[in-house]
Amino acid sequence: MTILYLNGQYCPLEKATISVLDRGFLFGDGVYEVIPVYQRQCYQLLPHLERLANSLKEIDCKNPYTVTQWTTIIDNVIAQNEQDNQTIYCQVSRGIEANRLHTYQSTTKASVMVMSQPLPTIPVQQHQQGIKAITLTDTRWQRCDIKAISLLANCLLKQKAYNAGATEALLIRDGKVTEGAASNVYVVLNDVIYTAPANQFILAGITRQVLLTIAAQKKWPVKLQAIEKAQLLQAQEIWISSSTKEILPVTVLDNKPVGEGKPGPIWRQFYQAYQQQKSITGSVKDGR
Template identity: 35%
Template sequence: MSIAYLNGQFLPLADTRVSVLDRGFLFAEAVYEVTAVIEGRLVDSDSHMARLERSATAIGLTLPLSSDAIEAVQKDLARRNKLDEGLIYLQLTGGADAGRDFLTSTALQPTLLMFTQAKHFLDSPAARTGIAVVTTPDQRWSRRDIKSVGLLAQAMAKRIAAEAGAQEAWMVEDGFITEGASSTAFLVTDEGIVTRPYSQAVLAGCTGAALTALALESGMSVTYRPFTVEETLTAREAFITSASTLCQAVVRIDGRQIGDGRPGPVATRLRQLYIDFARRTAS
C-alpha cells in the first residue's frame, strides 16, 4: 500500500482527500516538483527545493515547511514505501477557501501533498534504443519558468506525440523549439551541445542544469541559444533531460532519423556522467 504525505500526516495514498474548494483544483493555483530517487536517496534535491521556492514565490505562496523539513518528509516517504528507484511528486496549492472566488477572503493554509512512484529509469529499454519526438505548436502561457500544475497544453502535446507513435513532443514557437512537454531539449551540432537559455519562455530544468555543468567540467562545449525545427533534423544528435528520464537520446524527430538512428556518443556519455553524479551526490 502506497503511503503519501498530506498537510502533516502520513496516510495511504488511496485515503488522501483534498477539498473541492482547494484553489489548486479550482484555479490551478499550484506548483509542483518531481525529484528522482536512486538507491533510496534524493537526487539533486537542493536544485529542486530552490526551484520550488522560486515557483511558489512567483504565485504568492509560502512553503508551510522549510526546505530541510520537506527533504526529511521525502526521505521518510522513500523509506516507508521502500522506494529504491523512482520519483517523489510534490504539489503545493493555495489551499481551500470558503467558496470560489478569484481573490481569497482570508489568509489560507496551503495544501502540501507528496507521494512516491516506482520507476526503473537507470536501465530502461529506451535508454538503449532512443526515443521518437514530434513537434507541435506551443500553446502555453508566458510564465513557463513557473512549474505550474496547469499542464493542459503539455497533456495535449503528449497525446499528439502518442498518436504519432512518439514518446515526447517538442513545442514550437515562432519556428523555434521551446522545450519538451515534460523535458528540456538539446541538440549536438558542429558547435557542440546546444540548448535554449533559461528565461520566462522555458522552465529551468534541474537535470538539464546539472548535466550541462557536468558537460562543461568534462571539456565539452555548450552553447545557449534557441534552435529551429530545421536545425533539429540535421543535428548530429538530439536528447532530452528530466528527472524521470535523466538523459535520454532522441533518434527520430517528426519521422526523420537523427544521426544514425541510435543513441549517439555524446548523449550516451552524458547519461553516464549524470548517473555517476546522481549516485555520488544523492542525499
C-alpha cells in the same frame, strides 16, 4: 500500500482526501516538484527544493515549510514506502477558501501533499535505439519557468505525441525549439551542444543543470541558444532530459532519422558521465 503526507498527516493513498474548494482542484492554483530517489536517497534534493521555493514566490504563495521541514517529510515518506527507487511528488496548492473566486486571500493556508510512486524503469531499447519524437506548436502559457500544476496544455501535447507513436513532443514557439512537453531539449550541431536559455518559456530543469555542469567539467562547447526548427534537420544528435527520464537520445524526429538514426557518441559520453555524477552526488547527505 502507498503512504503519503497530506496537510500534516501520513495516511494511505486510498484514504487521502481534499476539499472540493481547494484552489488547486478548482483553478490548478499551485506548484509541484518531482524528485527521483535512488536506493532510498534523494538525488539533487536541494536544487529541487530551491526551485519549489522559487515557483511559490512567483505565484505569490508563502512556502509552508523550511528546507529542514521539507527534508524530514520527504525522508518519512520514502521510509514508509516499499520501493528502493522512488519518485517523490511534492505539491503545494494555495489552499481552501470559502467561495470559488478568481482572487485569493494572502492569509489562506496552503495545502501540501508529498507522495511516493515507483521510479519508472527506462526501457533498455530507449538507450540502445533511441526514441521517436515529433514537433508541435508550443501552445502553453507565458510563464513556463513556473512549475505549475495546471498542465492541461502539456498533457494535450504529450497525448498528441503518444497518438503519433512518439515518446515526446519537441515544442516550437516563434520558429524556435523551446523544450519538450515534459523535458528539456538539446541539439548537437558541429559538435556544439545547443539548449534554450533559461527564461520564461522553459522550465530550468535540474537534470539540465547537471548536464551543463558536466559539459563545463569536460570543457565541451555549449551555447544557451534556441535552435531554429529548420536546423533540427541538420542535427548530429538530439537529446531530451528530465528527472525521471534522465537523458535520452532522439533518433527519429517527425519520421525522419536524426543524424545516423542511432544514439550518438556525444550522447553516450554525457549519459555515462551522468550515471557517474549520480553515484558521486546522489546521496541525500551530499545533496543537502
